[in-house]
Amino acid sequence: MTTSPRSVGRPSTRVLTEERILTAAFRLSAERTPRQFTMTALAESLGVRTSALYHHFESRDAVIRAMRGRISRDLATPEPGALPLEDALLAWAHSYRDATIAAPQAMVMLATSPIDADEGSFADYEQIARLLADDGWPTDTIVDAIVALESFIIGSALDALAPADNMSPGDLAPAYPTFAEAERARARLSSDPARRTFEIGVRALIHGLTAWARAERASDATA
Structure with a gap:
């Protein structure tokens, strides 16, 4: 009886770890609103079943605490x-x-x-x-x-x-000259x-x- 040779090298999928989940969680948080930040969405971003996450974190709140x-x-x-x-x-x-x-x-x-x-x-x-x-x-x-x-x-x-000039009154400067000059002075002092x-x-x-x-x-x- 012959057996197939054991495959060598790296596994075809990366091992799911807490650190990998957290890295994905930070990435997901930049793409979704807090309401859209769900265990299902996190699992999808990692390409795994949602149930796989629960081996590492018991809930969404647990992921957030770890973050x-x-x-x-x-x-x-x-x-x-x-x-x-x-x-x-x-x-x-x-x-x-x-x-x-x-x-x-x-x-x-x-x-x-x-x-x-x-x-x-x-x-x-x-x-x-x-x-x-x-x-x-x-x-x-x-x-x-x-x-x-x-x-x-x-x-x-x-x-x-925010943009560096977010405090500038822009076209409204003539109507609010004191604040406009203060904002320009601030901008001159620092980039x-x-x-x-x-x-x-x-x-x-x-x-x-x-x-x-x-x-x-x-x-x-x-x-």
Whole structure:
């Protein structure tokens, strides 16, 4: 009895892995609305049956959590004590903005989805919380500060996707001369006005939050 020789070389189809699914999920998020982002659509983009996805992720929400976790793992979150607090928060904010710009449509979806059980996000939040706690911030100010920063960062990243002249009044400039001149002055200062605006805003926000938290600490100490 003869047997057919065993085939050698790579399999005809790529092995389905969590990382391959997540890469496809980010790609799909750029092509579809959040409502169109379904397990069926994701499976079709990978050329597999929908049931194959459930060997790796139990639901659409689980895929979204993993996407957010991948972004969080790539953030440059400084170790406690490595930098002065405001510098550490600024480095984290820039890293977060860059990650959001790289996957803007995904971030809109991720920002409105539950993050429970997403270890990547909570590991990042834990690191930022430790930075603030080590600086003596009152515990009840920490989450408010993180959410305020996160909201500004995501909004600024979406602003970066707009045309550089999106604030120009154009033909309406004569009717609004003060604003038009201010917009022209801004454009003259930078070829990337959105990044300049982010830098101004995030520094002001970090400085203001730091002053607020220290005032809260002083108030608690005298209460």
